[in-house]
Each structure stands twice: as structure tokens, then as C-alpha cells.
Amino acid sequence: NAGVxxxxxxxxxxxxxxxxxxxxxxxxHSHVYWYRQLPEEGLKFMVxxxxxxxxxxxxxxxxxxxxxxxxxxxxxxxxxxxxxxDSAAYFCASSxxxxxxxxxxxxxxxxxxxxT
Amino acid sequence: AQSVTQxxxxxxxxxxxSLELRCNYSxxxxxxxxWYVQSPGQGLQLLLKYFSGDTLVQGIKGFEAExxxxxxxxxxxxxxxxxxxxxxxxCAVGAGTGANxxxxxxxxxxxxIP
Numbered sequence: 001n002a003g004v005x006x007x008x009x010x011x012x013x014x015x016x017x018x019x020x021x022x023x024x025x026x027x028x029h030s031h032v033y034w035y036r037q038l039p040e041e042g043l044k045f046m047v048x049x050x051x052x053x054x055x056x057x058x059x060x061x062x063x064x065x066x067x068x069x070x071x072x073x074x075x076x077x078x079x080x081x082x083x084x085x086d087s088a089a090y091f092c093a094s095s096x097x098x099x100x101x102x103x104x105x106x107x108x109x110x111x112x113x114x115x116t
Numbered sequence: 117a118q119s120v121t122q123x124x125x126x127x128x129x130x131x132x133x134s135l136e137l138r139c140n141y142s143x144x145x146x147x148x149x150x151w152y153v154q155s156p157g158q159g160l161q162l163l164l165k166y167f168s169g170d171t172l173v174q175g176i177k178g179f180e181a182e183x184x185x186x187x188x189x190x191x192x193x194x195x196x197x198x199x200x201x202x203x204x205x206x207c208a209v210g211a212g213t214g215a216n217x218x219x220x221x222x223x224x225x226x227x228x229i230p
Contacts, residue, residue, distance in 0.1 A: 004159070033217065042120075042206055042220035043160070056217060091159060105218065107152075107160040 004094050004108035012114045019079040021111045025094030032075040033105060034067055037089040049075060082115045118143045120207050122221035129197050130229050137192040137224050139207030148210030149190040151181055155203045166190060202228045
């Protein structure tokens, strides 16, 4: 059973460009979460999605950031007009749809975004 | 509001020595508590979790943690550290029913010396 997959693993963007980060959850998982890890810090929750629905986006910056989890295909975290402060590691996690297992989040290897 | 404090930024232990990593949380209801480990350049791996029941939980790789409600703590322990345990360790608390985001501490970096 393949784990959570993220690509690309490393992404370099110039200021003002767009960054697209992809996440494929574990097989059978219908919940996806995105976290951001700044250097020397812990992970910070950004958004929680189920298929075609954003459940909780309380951690998402109000501008330039968006996320989706379509019916088919991976979840996408999109950052428009990137700035240097967006440089971070972005982690995706997934969990089963069952409420009693909903806290068992399995993390992907992350995408390290560098904005130059 | 939920929060997690890991007071030790960096800990160094000798191989074979015992280990305890501290974690204190703030949460109004019964917490869901986790320890994750992150090796350099890698994602997070779940070591163990506490949802309810026995307050001493066993995890993978010989780790255990004890939930102490009176102290709002969930410290991670291992009786004998191996060189391969060198990594960053994160404690996390899960928000209540209906909210599935995890709140992480800032991490403790473990160095193991021969």
C-alpha cells in the first residue's frame, strides 16, 4: 500500500510566479490536510479537505493561497504570486473517512518550496 | 485555544542512555495526543497516540508515552536510545470532535552521541 505521495519534492520559483503542489492520499483515504513548516518551527495547519469540499481552511492565508481536492486526481495546493516568505516545507497528510480513525493522519515526504 | 509546548529545543544523549522528551499541552476538552518523528528531509512518522483508556501508551521503535492529565503532559520516553533515533520529535494535539487539524509543538531535536 503506497503511502502519501507528494510532488514535486523540491520546487524553486521566482517571486511573482505560481507554485502548484500536489498530494495523492493513501489508497482508501478520503481526507486530506495541508500543513506548512517554516524553518526551525513546527508544522502549522493550513486546510482540511474531503473530496470536492473544503472542510476547514482556518489556517490558510487569506490571499494568494487556495486548495482543492477534486473528485478525480490529487489534491492541489496553489500559491499565486509567491513571495520569499512562502519558502517553506509543505506537508500533506491523509486519513481514513471513519470518524474513529480520523485523527490518524499519515504524512507525505513534503514539498520544499524555495522562492528566489 | 489549543497549544503545545515542547520546552527542550535540543537534547543530546549517549547511545544506550535513557531518553525523556517533554510535552505540555493546553486544551479545554479531552485531548487527542500524538508523537511524530521527522528524519532530516523526510516527512513525519507517527510514533504513538493517545485517545483514551490506559494512560501509558506503547509505540513503535520501543517508544512509550504517558498521559498525565493533572500536569497536562504527554512525555515521550525510551529506555535505551539507538543512534538511529537521532531526529526531530514533534508532539501534537488534535482538536475536538468535528475538527481534524493537529496543533504541533515546535519540536525537539535529538542528537545521539556514541
